[in-house]
Amino acid sequence: MVANRYLPPWFSVAPMMDWTDHHYRTLARLISKHSWLYTEMLAAETIVYQKGNLDRFLAYSPDQHPIVLQIGGSNLDNLAKATELASAYCYDEINFNCGCPSPRVAGRGCFGVRLMLDPKFVAEAISVMAANTNVPVTVKCRIGVDNHDSYNELCDFIYKVSSLSPAKHFIIHSRKALLNGITPAENRSIPPLKYEYFYGLLRDFPDLTFTINGGIASIDEINSARMAGAHGVMVGRAAYNNPWHLLGHIDTAVYGASRSSLTRRQVLEKYQVYGDSVLMKYGLGPTLRDITKPLLGFFHSEPGNGLWKRKADAAIQTCSTIKALLDETLAVIPDSVLDSPLAESSCGRGYLFANMDSLLPPPYIRREEDDTMLT
Numbered sequence: 001m002v003a004n005r006y007l008p009p010w011f012s013v014a015p016m017m018d019w020t021d022h023h024y025r026t027l028a029r030l031i032s033k034h035s036w037l038y039t040e041m042l043a044a045e046t047i048v049y050q051k052g053n054l055d056r057f058l059a060y061s062p063d064q065h066p067i068v069l070q071i072g073g074s075n076l077d078n079l080a081k082a083t084e085l086a087s088a089y090c091y092d093e094i095n096f097n098c099g100c101p102s103p104r105v106a107g108r109g110c111f112g113v114r115l116m117l118d119p120k121f122v123a124e125a126i127s128v129m130a131a132n133t134n135v136p137v138t139v140k141c142r143i144g145v146d147n148h149d150s151y152n153e154l155c156d157f158i159y160k161v162s163s164l165s166p167a168k169h170f171i172i173h174s175r176k177a178l179l180n181g182i183t184p185a186e187n188r189s190i191p192p193l194k195y196e197y198f199y200g201l202l203r204d205f206p207d208l209t210f211t212i213n214g215g216i217a218s219i220d221e222i223n224s225a226r227m228a229g230a231h232g233v234m235v236g237r238a239a240y241n242n243p244w245h246l247l248g249h250i251d252t253a254v255y256g257a258s259r260s261s262l263t264r265r266q267v268l269e270k271y272q273v274y275g276d277s278v279l280m281k282y283g284l285g286p287t288l289r290d291i292t293k294p295l296l297g298f299f300h301s302e303p304g305n306g307l308w309k310r311k312a313d314a315a316i317q318t319c320s321t322i323k324a325l326l327d328e329t330l331a332v333i334p335d336s337v338l339d340s341p342l343a344e345s346s347c348g349r350g351y352l353f354a355n356m357d358s359l360l361p362p363p364y365i366r367r368e369e370d371d372t373m374l375t
């Protein structure tokens with residue numbers, strides 16, 4: 001149990017399967033010292049069944065703190081055991097996935113976002129996980145599933161989970177999930193964002209903490225979300241697709257650190273040393289492609305970006321080290337891009353959360369049977 005009021009990360013990079021692996025997190029940490037980094041979702045079963053091989057899945061370098069492990073699953077014993085095994089790795093927080101609509105997880109019994117339909121189970125899961133770790137266990141969810149998408153249903157979920165378990169921090173991907181007929185990628189763009197639901201939760205659950213997620217892509221938007229009251233802001237795709245510009249400003253704009261003189265060339269030099277030190281560490285991997293992948297957004301919108309990506313793709317076939325790959329390809333990026341410190345952040349939709357008060361849904365009305373269920 002967390003004794004004092006829990007302070008959520010002001011800014012975090014979202015868990016993203018196949019994206020926020022150790023390599024991406026290494027790059028992200030070279031750019032931002034303060035951002036909280038979430039791992040990709042790891043199934044509880046993977047942790048339990050790979051007990052003899054845990055470093056491969058759970059180890060990370062100490063400079064990745066603050067770091068959060070996201071676990072997915074629907075078997076209480078495995079969730080408990082996985083959390084216990086993970087506790088040896090000293091993550092700063094454990095997050096439970098209740099938002100993933102991928103058939104890879106949502107179709108396998110009650111897993112991912114389907115769990116939003118069973119808040120009592122989610123509370124049990126959080127409770128068994130919390131019993132096996134000393135760090136906070138938090139929840140990442142959507143604002144609804146299929147036609148269970150009213151504001152009151154979302155509040156019922158939050159109310160039940162927070163009343164029946166130690167979960168006090170909810171990360172809200174502010175769009176619902178559709179379980180049938182669309183792909184996971186479409187599920188991150190087709191259901192509309194309803195930020196007003198998120199801000200309704202802030203009003204109706206003043207004792208809980210909430211991080212907003214979904215569609216936020218600039219420093220102006222991050223600051224605007226926080227000024228409107230969000231305790232924390234989580235960004236996924238923008239932090240992956242454009243890490244230099246997005247993460248580069250976080251320490252200054254969100255955490256008040258002094259402006260850094262870091263250049264992209266310096267980041268690449270450090271990343272190269274890291275990359276070559278882990279290349280093929282586990283026999284079949286990580287491969288050159290695995291380690292190069294997080295760099296593909298590093299020159300986003302800069303001159304030479306497209307050509308560099310094509311050259312890097314070709315060099316993956318011929319080079320045997322990250323150093324060789326960078327030596328062979330970086331000439332197409334102008335020195336002015338490689339050696340300049342971060343430019344001013346470009347303007348985003350700073351108005352995005354400006355008039356939230358006028359859009360809020362009617363206050364949450366708790367049904368009496370919900371209270372009966374809790375007794």
Ligand SMILES: Cc1cc2nc3c(=O)[nH]c(=O)nc-3n(C[C@H](O)[C@H](O)[C@H](O)COP(=O)(O)O)c2cc1C
Nearest residue numbers: 014015016017040041140173214215216235236237
């Ligand atoms: C490639 C990819 C993989 C993702 N994997 C996960 C995951 O493992 N767990 C999770 O909770 N969300 C996952 N998400 C969803 C993100 O965490 C985030 O909620 C979503 O992308 C919306 O935020 P954004 O608009 O800032 O990208 C994934 C998103 C992407 C793009």
